[in-house]
Amino acid sequence: MNDATGQRSLRIPTFDDVLAAQARIAGKAHRTPVLTSRTADEQAGATLFFKAENLQRVGAFKFRGAYNAISAIAPDIRRNGVVAYSSGNHAQAIAHAAHLLGVPATIVMPHDAPAIKAQATRGYGATIVFYDRYTEDREAIGRRIAAETGASLIPPYDHPDVIAGQGTAALELIEDVGPLDVLVVPLGGGGLLGGSALAACALSPDCAVYGVEPEAGDDGRQSLAKGEVLHIPVPKSIADGALSTHVGYHNFPILQDKVEGIFTVSDAQLVETMRFFAERMKIVVEPTGCLAAAAVLNGIVPCSGKRVGVILSGGNVDVATFARLLAAE
Structure with missing residues (x-):
């Protein structure tokens, strides 16, 4: 959206919209598994629940x-x-x-x-x-x-029905594992984070919700700090699914109201996390899909001793790129 569009009346989705989305996608979207790892728990000093949206249809929560x-x-x-x-x-x-x-x-x-x-x-x-x-x-x-x-x-994140649909991932996660202390979500344009925050705050009111961006593209963090949607130049990062230049106007009010904070991780940390998932958990997660996990496994998000939900947002990375990134020292 341009600034002029952003000024018009918006329909900000609610948790009721997430519930309506759950009914619409039932039998169409996969109810993806929640994965656990003792090694990951030890590294993070927390009990982690990975929502494996890399196993969703088309390989992503989208x-x-x-x-x-x-x-x-x-x-x-x-x-x-x-x-x-x-x-x-x-x-x-x-x-x-x-x-x-x-x-x-x-x-x-x-x-x-x-x-x-x-x-x-x-x-x-x-x-x-x-x-x-x-x-x-x-x-x-x-x-x-x-x-x-x-x-x-239908924009990728700045649309109320898209936001509501993405929130069903966190809805399922909490339904499957119970209340969480912390939920950590990848952040590009904010559709997944906004929808997840709606679900978490409704089903697990004491849960702190955090977003994670690539270091090169911290428009969400800057926007929350400034109190308005800020636009940045196109960032360059291996997290190709999070190279947005601004968060959405439909989701920004949700982020302001329900998200505790936004953190960033480096490309090197994303590669380390991709390698962890490949070697220790035998799954393929694309760089963008590793944003939240990288922040948790590197101790960037405060979660010691807590029950932590982590959204793995996607697994669409071509084999040549996957091999090249993991082979790099």
Whole structure:
């Protein structure tokens, strides 16, 4: 959204919207497992519960919000299709959800998006429009396509139904393991963090919710400190799913009200965490998906002696990149 759009009346989602999303996606999204590791617990000095959204459909939590948002559109409008912009996981999620619902989808993706994500997006039947993330405005491109085609624009995080859908991951986590002392969530544009905060504060009121960004892109932390949504230049990090230039206007009020704080981790810490999951827990987690875990395992988030939920947001990393990152000293 541009600043002018941000000033208009917003529909801020509530926990009731998360519950409605849970009903819509039931039987469509996987109820992903909660994983534990004694080694991770010892390293963090806490009891950790990893919500494995890397095992979700399309390999990321994004399917939850995409399916919820598309299915919430009135059928007569939905037939005009949907358009989205994304570096990868939201792209795949919209493409797959649209395919399941029989809706045409167009995705605006950066030229440097991971090849595995572009291939998967095409494989789900979507049309891709590429752009240069450093010289072109993906939001403007998405709005233009929507205006020309009559398609519904579904942003990756700045949309109430997307936020509500993402919150179902934390909802399931707390339903499965009980109340938490701390919930730590990756932060890009804030859809997952906003939705998770809604669920955690409703189901586990004493739970402290934290977001984690890449060091190079701490727009969320800066925005909370300033009290308004701040825009930054496109950051450069291996966490390609968290390279947003600002958090969403729909989720920012939730972050202000319900999130205790935002931390950052380095690319090197993300690689260490990817290696931990591969070697010790035998799972593939992409760099963005490791944000929350990296902060917990490196002692950045205060959680000693506590019950801690950690969202692993995705596992979509191509094999060559995965091998190269883990092989680096």
